[in-house]
Amino acid sequence: MRMVSVRAIRGRLLSLFASGLVAPSPPSALSMGERAGVRGKWWAVTHRFSSATRHPLTQPSPPSYRWGRGLSLAACFFAVAMPLVFLCAPPAHAIDPLPFKDRAEEVRFQKLAKQLRCLVCQNQDLADSDADLAKDLRKQVYDMMQSGKSDDEIKDYLVARYNDFVLYDPPFKPGTWLLWFSPFAFVLIGVFVVARILRSRAQQAGGVRPADTESGDDW
Amino acid sequence: MVNRLLPLAIFLALVGLLGFGIYWNTHHEMTEVPSPLIGKPAPPFTLPLLYEPEKTLSGKDLLGKPYLLNVFGSWCPTCQYEHPILTGQIKPLGIKLIGLDWKDEPDDAKRWIAQFGNPYDVVITDRDGRSGIDFGVYMAPETFLIDAEGIVRYKRIGMFTPENIRDELLPKIAELTSAKAKQVAR
Numbered sequence: 001m002r003m004v005s006v007r008a009i010r011g012r013l014l015s016l017f018a019s020g021l022v023a024p025s026p027p028s029a030l031s032m033g034e035r036a037g038v039r040g041k042w043w044a045v046t047h048r049f050s051s052a053t054r055h056p057l058t059q060p061s062p063p064s065y066r067w068g069r070g071l072s073l074a075a076c077f078f079a080v081a082m083p084l085v086f087l088c089a090p091p092a093h094a095i096d097p098l099p100f101k102d103r104a105e106e107v108r109f110q111k112l113a114k115q116l117r118c119l120v121c122q123n124q125d126l127a128d129s130d131a132d133l134a135k136d137l138r139k140q141v142y143d144m145m146q147s148g149k150s151d152d153e154i155k156d157y158l159v160a161r162y163n164d165f166v167l168y169d170p171p172f173k174p175g176t177w178l179l180w181f182s183p184f185a186f187v188l189i190g191v192f193v194v195a196r197i198l199r200s201r202a203q204q205a206g207g208v209r210p211a212d213t214e215s216g217d218d219w
Numbered sequence: 220m221v222n223r224l225l226p227l228a229i230f231l232a233l234v235g236l237l238g239f240g241i242y243w244n245t246h247h248e249m250t251e252v253p254s255p256l257i258g259k260p261a262p263p264f265t266l267p268l269l270y271e272p273e274k275t276l277s278g279k280d281l282l283g284k285p286y287l288l289n290v291f292g293s294w295c296p297t298c299q300y301e302h303p304i305l306t307g308q309i310k311p312l313g314i315k316l317i318g319l320d321w322k323d324e325p326d327d328a329k330r331w332i333a334q335f336g337n338p339y340d341v342v343i344t345d346r347d348g349r350s351g352i353d354f355g356v357y358m359a360p361e362t363f364l365i366d367a368e369g370i371v372r373y374k375r376i377g378m379f380t381p382e383n384i385r386d387e388l389l390p391k392i393a394e395l396t397s398a399k400a401k402q403v404a405r
Binding site for chain 1: 250252253254255256262322347348349352353354355357358
């Protein structure tokens with residue numbers, strides 16, 4: 001019984017190593033423990049941290065060994081606690097029991113709710129947020145869908161009350177040109193600066209014409 | 220020479236930009252969503268009175284005089300902080316103060332008002348929060364200044380403080396009264 005659970009924990013630890021949470025010990029450390037015939041014992045995991053020459057059964061535990069045990073206990077604690085944390089965490093999607101008539105309607109609703117911002121927790125969309133107001137707004141969106149409103153009409157309704165901010169994608173209009181175009185402007189500035197640097201370097205190198213550098217691959 | 224100073228200039232420009240960002244952030248509430256209703260007619264509403272639920276009050280009933288619509292709820296801790304300011308500083312202004320009890324149980328609201336006192340001329344209830352959504356309310360307290368023609372002139376998101384009453388609300392009310400004086404003169 002105990003052996004099984006130790007194996008399970010060890011498996012969990014290995015997967016933790018794999019996910020990069022804990023630095024892996026060299027693979028030989030594990031086989032060292034196995035060679036010494038300690039496979040399956042509760043301290044087998046601990047043994048990886050102890051020095052390769054010492055056998056834990058024949059030696060009184062040196063400080064490094066005890067330290068290793070504490071570390072492995074901590075690792076075991078996390079190995080047990082982490083899945084619990086994930087189990088206890090609420091589901092990612094706040095679910096209201098909205099009576100959708102078919103799957104297509106639900107998909108449309110979810111898609112729309114993902115494009116709308118929750119005004120309370122402003123970095124979450126309506127589909128994700130568990131805020132009370134988000135619930136009300138989801139209900140509102142649902143009711144408007146039922147009364148045959150199009151997606152654009154629903155968005156306009158919310159924008160008229162909560163501003164463009166309610167949309168995750170800022171609309172394309174003169175007021176947002178700076179927002180949409182500035183990345184391209186910065187890329188252009190970058191290209192211009194790089195071209196200038198390359199050109200001046202080419203001139204310093206002596207006699208190489210700019211056209212040659214640009215087509216060549218010296219960078 | 221110019222080329223050597225260029226990185227320094229870029230660095231200083233960056234410092235300036237970031238410094239401006241810090242300055243801007245300390246003087247603005249970044250989570251505030253400016254209301255698109257300012258300068259537009261207040262959304263129509265007809266809501267039951269808290270103390271006489273069989274009677275209702277609508278936006279039309281309030282035309283003719285400017286009023287403040289204060290969104291509150293017994294569940295809202297900031298409304299408790301704002302309450303003495305409503306009583307001590309808003310009420311003496313003499314402008315009509317309507318309380319909109321938002322997403323709240325009427326009994327809880329009555330208890331809340333009984334406990335802290337009633338600064339409102341009228342309290343209306345919006346239990347399911349639909350009218351609140353129409354007004355673009357997303358937190359409490361929020362306060363709207365609506366003029367005699369039913370146009371929204373100003374919105375305060377969050378609680379009133381002596382500072383923003385002095386710097387924002389009073390000038391807006393003064394604008395309304397001077398506009399009215401001009402109309403009368405004409």
